Amino acid sequence: MISTIANVIIPAFSVPYTAALLFPVAGISVLIAETAVFKLTHQTVAWWKSAFLVLGMNAVSTVIGFIISAFLPDGLESRLTGSGEHAVWISQPGDNWTTLMYIAFPVAYVLSILIEYAVVRMMKQIPIDRPFRTVAFANTLSYILLITVSYIWAEYIW
Incomplete structure (x- = not known):
């Protein structure tokens, strides 16, 4: 086995x-x-509605992003080590994993803007003027934060 x-x-x-x-x-x-961002650019929208919209659009974007990423190169390499009863499959990042990961962030950024823009357009109960600009600005800020905070957390805290 x-x-x-x-x-x-x-x-x-x-x-x-x-x-x-x-x-x-x-x-x-x-x-x-x-x-x-959504609250400050649309002051007539309640905080809870802004939070609901942000949670909803990010949930949709994340699920679709995971599905799309399943069909893209994973950068992982698997190899069999040992023999007989002691044989074990080991998966690890391959030579191009880091390059693919660096490419993944701009791809995810663009996908997030497009997907979240579509979600905002569909949620007509929450009036958002200039939805593309708002979504693009919010995602620009969020990706800067995501990369910065993740880096600091991984390098200095974790």
Whole structure:
């Protein structure tokens, strides 16, 4: 029998979507920042409606992002080590994993803007003027925060 041993191994194109889960401070700061953008740019919309909209559009964007990332290169390499009863499959980041992960962030950024813009357009109960500009600004801020806070957390806290 061949066993499989695994650490938490994240496909390269899934990193933008898992960063907020692995580094909750980053995820929370992103949601707060996006809610603030929607509230401050649309002062007639209640805070709770802005928060509901941000949670909804990010949930949809994350689910679709995970689905799309499943069809993109993962950058992982698997190899069989040992022999006989002691054979084990090991998966680890391959030579191009880091490159793919760096490409994943701008791809996820653009996808997030497009997906979240569509969600905002569909949620007509919450009136948002210039929805594309608002979503683009909120996502620009959120990706800067996500990358910065995740980096600080991974390098200095974790």
